[in-house]
Amino acid sequence: MHIEHNISLLPHNTFGMDVHANTVVTYASAAELTDLIHTVLPSCPKPLLHIGEGSNLLFMGDFGGTILLCSNRDIDIVEQDADNIVVRVGAGRIMDDFIDHAISHGWYGLENLSLIPGQVGASAVQNIGAYGVEAGDCIRRVHCVSLENATTRTFEHDECAYSYRHSIFKDADYRGRYAVVSVEYALSKHFAPHLDYGGIRNSILAAGLVPESIGARELRDIIIGIRQNKLPDPKVQGNAGSFFMNPIISRAEYERICTIVPNAPKYDIDANRVKVPAAWLIEQCGWKGQNLQRAGVHSRQPLVLVNLGGATGAEVKALSDRIRHDVFAHFGVHISPEVIFV
Numbered sequence: 001m002h003i004e005h006n007i008s009l010l011p012h013n014t015f016g017m018d019v020h021a022n023t024v025v026t027y028a029s030a031a032e033l034t035d036l037i038h039t040v041l042p043s044c045p046k047p048l049l050h051i052g053e054g055s056n057l058l059f060m061g062d063f064g065g066t067i068l069l070c071s072n073r074d075i076d077i078v079e080q081d082a083d084n085i086v087v088r089v090g091a092g093r094i095m096d097d098f099i100d101h102a103i104s105h106g107w108y109g110l111e112n113l114s115l116i117p118g119q120v121g122a123s124a125v126q127n128i129g130a131y132g133v134e135a136g137d138c139i140r141r142v143h144c145v146s147l148e149n150a151t152t153r154t155f156e157h158d159e160c161a162y163s164y165r166h167s168i169f170k171d172a173d174y175r176g177r178y179a180v181v182s183v184e185y186a187l188s189k190h191f192a193p194h195l196d197y198g199g200i201r202n203s204i205l206a207a208g209l210v211p212e213s214i215g216a217r218e219l220r221d222i223i224i225g226i227r228q229n230k231l232p233d234p235k236v237q238g239n240a241g242s243f244f245m246n247p248i249i250s251r252a253e254y255e256r257i258c259t260i261v262p263n264a265p266k267y268d269i270d271a272n273r274v275k276v277p278a279a280w281l282i283e284q285c286g287w288k289g290q291n292l293q294r295a296g297v298h299s300r301q302p303l304v305l306v307n308l309g310g311a312t313g314a315e316v317k318a319l320s321d322r323i324r325h326d327v328f329a330h331f332g333v334h335i336s337p338e339v340i341f342v
């Protein structure tokens, strides 16, 4: 366990915000966290904020409270048979390391989430998703400690209420109340690739491979290649991935958009609803590659706002507000930030 004061959060957020936290507490296990909640945390400044790698956060200034970090990176087998395996992974493990480890051991299901930044604990909070797969599809249980009274609680899959980039841990009643200390992932020992999303098949063919016989490691490499081509590396240019969520709208609303721009892109959700790419809406409003002060819209992926160097949280928010305003003025559609403002 470490307790540190007046700590720079530069290494703890991918947007590159040069801000400080009053206190940072790092714990290694659920038992250690439970003990801290009884002994040390009552005298630490509030609020408490559990973070992972800070890859979905926008710090608006110095943080006067206490940041919690989990350093548990264990991977333990809970149960397995010839076809399936359940592993319990420490919240502090880097998600992409876990995916790499899983593929190496012949455990499948998470290949399409390769290279998404962040920790395993956050994957269960955020329900991370990419290329037609969401973490919640494979999460069996989430083990938590209450930050209010130090009791442990296990959320079964169905209690987590997973939907697009959402879980119960983001609901107003639960937000910030629990530390996720480990996550049980249920994976298959039989590789069943998901290839029908976002040009994966074309990339496989372009690499000279055959979609029908692709291996898990090859698919992971293809996904990593697509992402590296499309998304800025936060180590080079600060960002938090997709800044906005793709709006889910009614088919009637979609038809209205098509009267403004015919054949607007969409993904079908169900009989009544479609998801429209926010990147397309932003590009249509002329924001691709543009900037406001030191905050910019990425030139290849307009869903990503970038720190052009020394941007403040206020500058990024000002850009985000302008984009949201323009998308609403042009299309009558609200786009909401996926990134969490702190």
Ligand SMILES: Cc1cc2nc3c(=O)[nH]c(=O)nc-3n(C[C@H](O)[C@H](O)[C@H](O)COP(=O)(O)OP(=O)(O)OC[C@H]3O[C@@H](n4cnc5c(N)ncnc54)[C@H](O)[C@@H]3O)c2cc1C
Pocket (backbone or CB within 6 Å): 014, 049, 050, 051, 052, 053, 054, 055, 056, 057, 070, 091, 116, 117, 118, 119, 120, 121, 122, 123, 125, 126, 127, 128, 129, 130, 178, 179, 180, 181, 231, 232, 233, 234, 239, 240, 241, 242, 340
């Ligand atoms: C370049 C780039 C690409 C990205 N691509 C994608 C993508 O394709 N799909 C996608 O879904 N996301 C994507 N993201 C967003 C980000 O990777 C995910 O949201 C990720 O899950 C955040 O993990 P983190 O550890 O950085 O969490 P943080 O950003 O530190 O925290 C995110 C939220 O989770 C909470 N939290 C974190 N850990 C815990 C814990 N142990 N217990 C309780 N609460 C916790 C925090 O309080 C916060 O509310 C991308 C980000 C970047 C920078």
